[in-house]
Amino acid sequence: MTWLTWRQFRIPSLSVFAALIAIAVVLAITGPDLVGRTNFSDQDTLFGGTVLALYLLPAVIGVFWGVPMITRELESGTHSLVWNQTVTRKRWLTTKLGFGLLAAMVAGGLLSVAVTWWASPIDALSAVQTDRGMMARIAPVVFSARGIVPIGYAAFALVLGVAVGMLLKRTVAAMAVTLVTLAAVLLLVPAFVRPYLLPPQTQTVAITGENITNITGDETGDILEIGVRKPPGAWELANETVDPAGKVVSSLPDFVQNCVPRPGHDTGPPPRGSLEACMAQLGAHGYQQRLTFQPGSRFWPLQWLELALYLAVTALLTWLCFRRLRHLS
């Protein structure tokens, strides 16, 4: 069974691993250059590229490893050839899934190790930033491209592809459904699940001229919201202004709206520091800023929790595959 699995799986698996080696070579060449730098603005392309690679890997694994693994046999009828040798269906699926899962998890792990190593100088710098300029490694997009969660995504993607394929029995349709489902999960989990894996921390801070990082207004010049500095390296979930009674304000009070320059009224940009001074009035009136966030120190606990979550779903899907296997013909 091992021979057959390898024979059927070698081209797709070797193609992916060849691509991973190519990526690793690029990272190995450019990586040492990053050590000791304090400005990485010229690395945007490569930084984005590594993140993209880690998002594409599960998609490739699900679509090109998972889906065809069983569906191609069902489509070409070869399942009735292999199921009638002296090997039970269960053993057949166990070997195929085992092989696939192992390869997927190794691929996910390797790419993540390479990227995490490459980006470690960047991550170290972002870990001490308190403004919105750099994405901390715990922040959504980067988090999924670091540490151990890519192993979970790879395992999940493979079994998702297999399960969808076994359900639909048609390769192309199963590929499309797998891709859409995977994209939805990878987008929805960071937005709706990950923030609550651990209860977020809150912190109420005074508004001063120095700690304001952003002021957002609309086209008429009304100030909609302001933000203050977050704890270094934290993932900011909310940055809200609360009134003296502790309620979140929906619009900032008039004394703030009146001290900002209106478009059309002024000819030049406002004098430096005048906006900050204007906003600092909020602090004097008892307004405060409430931060809801996951501190940067929770990176690894959240990584483990999310990995466990994906592995649990993988186990559930695997169980479904074996249940479905009995009813295929």
Add this chain to the structure above:
Amino acid sequence: MTVLRAQGLGKKYKRKQALTGCTLEIEAGHVTGLVGPNGAGKSTLLNIAAGMLEPTTGTIEVCGGVPGSGPEQLAKVGYVAQNTPVYSGLTIEEHLRFGAHLNPGWDASLAEKRVERLGLDPKQQAGKLSGGQRAQLALTIGIAKRPELLLLDEPVAALDPLARREFLQDLMEAVAEHGLSVVMSSHLVNDLERVCDHLVVLVDSQVRVIGEVELLLATHHRLSGPRRDIDTLPADQHVVSAKHTDRQTTVLVRTEAPILDPAWTVARLGLEDLVLEYMSNPTAARPALEVLR
């Protein structure tokens, strides 16, 4: 010894009933042909016997075990599915390797000799084989596994007459050499006549007639003579079908005894005619329904 025993076997898909209350026994050591019209349940029956499908009702025992129940059972039963699937990306050599890896009882020398005798290039990809060659390859894997029972589901349906003849010839030789039992379905009676010593006619999941081909041919007679009521026939003459014109009556009877009535012109009939008579007169052999006619 019985190689296949089905009792009230049924298979229902979501909407369609593919097999209903099929009861059947097939003896070991024979090449048994399974004929019947499309939708009679031949493929379903063979798929259940191979363990590819699970029956929804009834029981089935194949080579003394439950189909698909484990490696021991799988080793005993070989199955060549409709359209004789093979891995198009694998070479013939790799298919033999596949067989050797997946079957403890694999007969490598048999497989290699067969491939050589069939004149197939071991390095050739299976996807580039002709339909006949592909069927031969699938049969080779089925035989080299050395099963007790080989199930073939319409193995020659897609082949041209020459390839069909070669395939069946080859099957016959393999059966003679290795003494395995074979059950094969087909709707081409001529093909079955060439290789089968036993025959099962399946109509609407029910066994219409079962027995040794020679015996079936010897006990069926076509009688024609002046018009008469078929109820006047002797009790040991079982009527399969009857046709009347204004002046003449033609009946197909099954009887062990000789036909003594001098009014009849007695003719033997070929296997194809015999099978067609059974298939086109689905109610004739059922006494309960015969009354209604």
